[in-house]
Amino acid sequence: MFWGLAGIVFASLVLAALALNLALNSNWPWLIRLSGLALVGVFYWTTAHSIGPLMGWATTHAMPERFSLLAVHVIEPDKATSSKGSIYLWVTDLQHGRGQYLPRAYVLPFTPELHAKVTDAATKLRKNLPQLGEVDPAPAGGTEYGIKAPNINFYDMPEPLFPER
């Protein structure tokens, strides 16, 4: 998330620098220069209020190599609507240690193999067996949003050596 915000801040600074130079170095009337600066203010406000509605929705970003599975939601393919289907996973990242507890939602292309695996994993979750997911670097196949379905395997979460506080 840090790099996402850093990129937006960088682009905002670029726009501010351009607008300032427009105000100082162009031959436009003062009214137009002032309108340009006001427009940049509107841009900042619009961007700030556009980020919020984007939060919470599943991402096509690469999944962590190891994660704890929290929940699964499957939309199966529908020939009537030509929908290829999707598989949504709600996970916490274990790749960088248990400290990364913020859950994140991912969307993956529907494949029968992945559907079978997540269905089994979801069944075990309901039986109170925490599930650990590992992503195999080699993609399994299936494409949606230009993203290939990763090869994911689920295992029963190993017991911790010491109980968590």
Next chain:
Amino acid sequence: MILSSGGLNTMYTVLAAVLLGLNLFSRWSWRTKMMAVVTVSISYIVMYLSFPPLLGWPSKDAMPKRFSIIGVYMREPDKLSGEEGNVFFWVVDRDPHAAQPNVPRGYIVPFTPELHARAKQVGAKLKKNIPQVGEQEEADLGTHNVSREQKEGGQKSIKPKIDYVFSDAAPEGLPPKTGEEPTAAPSR
């Protein structure tokens, strides 16, 4: 979601317009104008790559008025680390006119013992395959939570806070025949 995409498109348009104005009407040398074009192009790429890392994380927005709960995850407060604790919900909006029907969205709600207890019950029922739904309701905080300014003004207006009520989802009725209304499931 439509507004958010529109906002971002507006941003790109504003940036392009400002750059065009600079290139046409500023007193910069051609080298400086070329650098400005390159810099803006790079900023477009940076912006494009910046938004995916923001997606997927839970939102602090209020949850929909009526929603189906897919998952619940709780982090209790930790006095040692000072962490306040949160309750995370993964829900689907039940509004038939929702922008993205049947697509789950993650939310983060501040931890309270009452919410924790209710969310724990929801999680237990989900594990028993009992679908859960939630509804938004405004909570009356009572006069104890009236602000000082309101008291001094002689008013006792109560500031509503959003709260959520969870319940078992109603069993789905029989699928309707073409052109008929859906029938309710018979009570057992």
